[in-house]
Amino acid sequence: MSDSATPAHAALVRLVRDEGTRVLATLIRVTGSVQLAEDCVQDATIRALETWPRDGVPDVPPAWLTTTARRRAIDIIRRERLRTGKEVAAVEWLGPDDPMSAVAPPDDVVADDLLRLVFTCCHPALALEAQVALSLRTLCGLTTAEVARALLVPEATMTKRLTRAKQKIAQAHIPYRVPSAHDLPDRVSGVAGCVYLLFNEGYAATAGADPVRADLVDEAVRLGRLLVQLMPDEPALLGLLALMLLHDSRRAARTDPACDLVLLADQDRSRWDREHIREGVLLVGEGLRRTPSTPDPYVVQAAIAACHGLAPSVAGTDWPAVVSWYDVLLSVQDTPVVRLNRAVAIGERDGPAAGLAAVNEVPGLERYPLWHASRAELLWRLDRGAEAAAAWRTALAGETNAPTRRHLERRLAGCVDAAADLG
Amino acid sequence: MPQYVALTYTADVDWSSPEQAAELDEYLAFGAAAAAVIRGGAALYPTSTATTVRVRDGKGGDVVASDGPYAETKEVLTGFYLLECADLDEAIAVSAGLPAAWNGAVEVRPVIEM
Numbered sequence: 001m002s003d004s005a006t007p008a009h010a011a012l013v014r015l016v017r018d019e020g021t022r023v024l025a026t027l028i029r030v031t032g033s034v035q036l037a038e039d040c041v042q043d044a045t046i047r048a049l050e051t052w053p054r055d056g057v058p059d060v061p062p063a064w065l066t067t068t069a070r071r072r073a074i075d076i077i078r079r080e081r082l083r084t085g086k087e088v089a090a091v092e093w094l095g096p097d098d099p100m101s102a103v104a105p106p107d108d109v110v111a112d113d114l115l116r117l118v119f120t121c122c123h124p125a126l127a128l129e130a131q132v133a134l135s136l137r138t139l140c141g142l143t144t145a146e147v148a149r150a151l152l153v154p155e156a157t158m159t160k161r162l163t164r165a166k167q168k169i170a171q172a173h174i175p176y177r178v179p180s181a182h183d184l185p186d187r188v189s190g191v192a193g194c195v196y197l198l199f200n201e202g203y204a205a206t207a208g209a210d211p212v213r214a215d216l217v218d219e220a221v222r223l224g225r226l227l228v229q230l231m232p233d234e235p236a237l238l239g240l241l242a243l244m245l246l247h248d249s250r251r252a253a254r255t256d257p258a259c260d261l262v263l264l265a266d267q268d269r270s271r272w273d274r275e276h277i278r279e280g281v282l283l284v285g286e287g288l289r290r291t292p293s294t295p296d297p298y299v300v301q302a303a304i305a306a307c308h309g310l311a312p313s314v315a316g317t318d319w320p321a322v323v324s325w326y327d328v329l330l331s332v333q334d335t336p337v338v339r340l341n342r343a344v345a346i347g348e349r350d351g352p353a354a355g356l357a358a359v360n361e362v363p364g365l366e367r368y369p370l371w372h373a374s375r376a377e378l379l380w381r382l383d384r385g386a387e388a389a390a391a392w393r394t395a396l397a398g399e400t401n402a403p404t405r406r407h408l409e410r411r412l413a414g415c416v417d418a419a420a421d422l423g
Numbered sequence: 424m425p426q427y428v429a430l431t432y433t434a435d436v437d438w439s440s441p442e443q444a445a446e447l448d449e450y451l452a453f454g455a456a457a458a459a460v461i462r463g464g465a466a467l468y469p470t471s472t473a474t475t476v477r478v479r480d481g482k483g484g485d486v487v488a489s490d491g492p493y494a495e496t497k498e499v500l501t502g503f504y505l506l507e508c509a510d511l512d513e514a515i516a517v518s519a520g521l522p523a524a525w526n527g528a529v530e531v532r533p534v535i536e537m
Contacts (some may be wrong), residue, residue: 123511171535172511174510174531175511179512232461
């Protein structure tokens with residue numbers, strides 16, 4: 001086994017990557033430049049991976065990395081100053097010069113810096129796709145090549161996208177600062193939106209061969225945890241992490257060996273991750289306790305996911321509670337899709353006839369395949385096979401991703417077979 | 424401190440006509456409120472007065488002046504401000520006070536320091 005393949009080396013890479021993120025956050029504040037900080041931290045992490053396996057891991061790894069990266073920054077700034085004759089940026093944060101004996105910046109300083117970095121990366125003046133890429137690059141510590149792979153974009157395109165975003169931060173002076181209390185709710189919801197987009201890209205992959213992309217889901221959950229750590233009292237972030245954990249708890253049961261999606265109703269619930277569910281349910285409680293008056297949509301969605309997570313079976317689900325949570329969700333997020341989901345829950349609570357009536361009442365979804373698919377399921381349960389088949393065909397005529405399409409095709413085939421048996 | 428231009432894009436407007444007095448007052452009120460950060464700017468005559476200038480065949484070629492704005496669009500450049508702000512957040516907050524922000528749009532661009 002080569003060095004780079006041992007578990008010890010993998011752990012070292014992980015350590016360097018995690019600590020690198022924290023060091024980066026501080027160095028951006030100190031140098032005032034994302035690009036410069038990134039270059040220097042990258043330099044320091046490369047040197048760490050070269051020297052630590054040989055000389056041993058320093059007592060305080062983040063201190064070593066900070067000092068090494070800061071030294072590099074000072075070098076570059078001095079050289080730049082000589083070249084241009086201009087004061088470039090002041091490196092005011094001075095610590096001991098020997099990386100082996102350096103102390104790490106205090107935890108609260110690092111936390112503040114990370115928080116600033118979060119809000120800079122997720123600044124609304126940056127395009128959402130740039131926010132996602134920047135977050136992966138800086139907050140998750142992925143290399144540009146890894147970010148490109150994760151988001152299924154050619155590396156050259158990703159390099160350009162990241163460079164442009166960093167240029168805008170520098171040239172338009174996007175601040176490196178936690179927003180004022182007045183702007184905070186809006187900005188927190190922007191941050192949550194960015195992370196949730198990343199999560200959904202992994203959880204319900206629209207591109208690529210796999211219906212689930214575990215690497216993206218893991219990064220999103222990691223970011224969710226970081227956000228809750230940094231802002232433990234924000235209901236949106238508690239709800240977001242809860243929602244992601246509760247959805248992800250079904251990971252092992254969500255796909256079959258052929259990589260096809262398995263519906264919630266058909267999943268083997270013994271394969272759900274109980275630890276994720278437990279943590280998610282606790283977080284829902286935390287989120288609800290911190291909800292002042294207007295419920296947060298993430299917390300409410302997580303509450304719905306918790307109802308499913310705690311249920312032993314479809315029949316054993318607390319459907320009245322699910323419908324009530326959908327009523328709450330409608331009060332803050334009234335969209336046709338939420339109405340559809342509520343109608344489906346009514347079908348489970350009150351029977352397929354009531355469900356069908358409720359689904360039929362949801363306006364504006366004639367072009368949404370899952371509306372037709374929901375009608376088809378309910379019609380099927382009402383023994384109206386011909387109408388069900390027609391609805392499945394309409395659903396299939398719309399645009400869906402490959403796993404959903406295969407599922408709809410299977411349902412339609414089953415329905416047609418049953419009709420043939422009867423005839 | 425960084426400087427920004429805030430370019431106001433709205434329906435074409437003739438600031439010199441008396442009908443615009445009320446809207447002009449709104450801009451004057453903005454000017455007073457944001458006086459601390461405004462370093463310059465101007466209201467522009469309507470696009471019917473615009474002339475687009477091009478030099479054909481490269482530098483030194485024929486000067487071609489044509490009637491009308493650079494681009495025919497529904498919302499047009501009606502004025503601009505030069506702002507000096509701490510950062511983009513302040514520039515956005517200030518620009519949000521411009522009537523153009525709700526009557527059209529304001530484009531905020533950082534100015535290169537020379």
